[in-house]
Amino acid sequence: DIQMTQSPSSLSASVGDRVTITCRASQDIRNFLAWFQQKPGKAPKSLIYAASSLHSGVPSKFSGSGSGTDFTLTISSLQPEDSATYYCQQYNSYPLTFGGGTRVEIK
Amino acid sequence: EVQLVESGGGLVQPGRSLRLSCAASGFTFDDYAMHWVRQAPGKGLEWVSGISWNSGSIGYADSVRGRFTITRDNAKNSLYLQMNSLRIEDTALYYCAKGWDGYNSVDYWGQGILITVSS
Numbered sequence: 530d531i532q533m534t535q536s537p538s539s540l541s542a543s544v545g546d547r548v549t550i551t552c553r554a555s556q557d558i559r560n561f562l563a564w565f566q567q568k569p570g571k572a573p574k575s576l577i578y579a580a581s582s583l584h585s586g587v588p589s590k591f592s593g594s595g596s597g598t599d600f601t602l603t604i605s606s607l608q609p610e611d612s613a614t615y616y617c618q619q620y621n622s623y624p625l626t627f628g629g630g631t632r633v634e635i636k
Numbered sequence: 637e638v639q640l641v642e643s644g645g646g647l648v649q650p651g652r653s654l655r656l657s658c659a660a661s662g663f664t665f666d667d668y669a670m671h672w673v674r675q676a677p678g679k680g681l682e683w684v685s686g687i688s689w690n691s692g693s694i695g696y697a698d699s700v701r702g703r704f705t706i707t708r709d710n711a712k713n714s715l716y717l718q719m720n721s722l723r724i725e726d727t728a729l730y731y732c733a734k735g736w737d738g739y740n741s742v743d744y745w746g747q748g749i750l751i752t753v754s755s
Contacts, residue, residue: 530698563741565681572731572748573673573681578741616681620740623695625671625683 531555531619535628543636548604550631552617557597561621564593564602567630568613576615577602609635638662640732640746647752648722658715658732658746666690666710669735671742672717674728674751684730685717686740700726722753 532555542548552562560580565573575584577593580600590605604611612635617628644656658670672684685696685706694706705718715732730749733742 561739561741567681572745575736575741575743575745578737578743584736584743614680618681618683623686623740624697625686625695625740627681627683630680 530624531558531622531626533617533619533626533628535615535617535631537631538629539632539634541634541636542607544607544609546607548607548611548633550602550615550617550633552595552600552602552628554598554600554619554621558619558621560596561619562593562595562600563618563620564591565616565618566611566613567616573616604633607633607635611635638734638744640734640744642730642732642746642749645730645749645751647754649755650722650724650753652722653718653720654722654751656717656719656730656732656749656751660713660715660732660734663734665708665713669693669740670708670715671733671735671740672706672715673731673733673742673745674726675731675748676725676728679728682728686735687715689735719751722751724753727751727753 534553562580564577567573581593614630639661641659671686703721732746734744736743
């Protein structure tokens with residue numbers, strides 16, 4: 530199975546900061562990488578697919594990059610509503626696997 | 637508007653069975669793969685199972701393979717998860733999720749249904 534490792538596990542940043550979350554796959558997953566946002570008590574929301582493509586309605590402050598084994602999610606200017614846990618997921622092959630999550634807090 | 641509504645959850649004893657359903661609307665159901673994802677209390681997301689549009693490709697997490705069976709009925713716009721030999725560690729909120737790009741990414745999620753396995 531492909532292991533997905535996210536870092537950091539949590540971070541605290543100020544409004545307006547640029548925030549970067551990394552995700553590493555244990556083997557080459559090409560660009561079959563998705564990012565999700567989950568707020569407490571809510572279902573996950575899909576942000577990005579194919580490593581860098583934004584789902585419809587997702588603000589352009591979110592961006593994704595990477596291919597192969599190393600990927601990043603960037604929030605260009607952090608806002609209070611971005612406080613959430615973010616997960617990466619590989620969908621290159623079954624079984625699909627998620628990273629452990631990154632909790633983003635606002636200072 | 638895409639809607640995914642899970643049902644069939646509840647409290648069940650270890651070793652027993654339960655069947656989850658997901659009623660889909662607002663899109664052409666038989667065009668897309670579908671998935672089940674779960675989240676144990678206070679934990680992260682865990683993919684459980686996925687099924688292609690025509691049921692020709694099916695996958696399971698190692699933790700449920702041999703105990704859970706995913707199926708779909710395209711005529712009824714419904715996804716199912718038959719869960720047998722339930723364990724305490726299967727306790728979680730189970731989400732139904734819609735496939736997106738012809739591969740196995742997802743775009744829409746249901747609100748989730750709680751399964752509690754306890755004696």
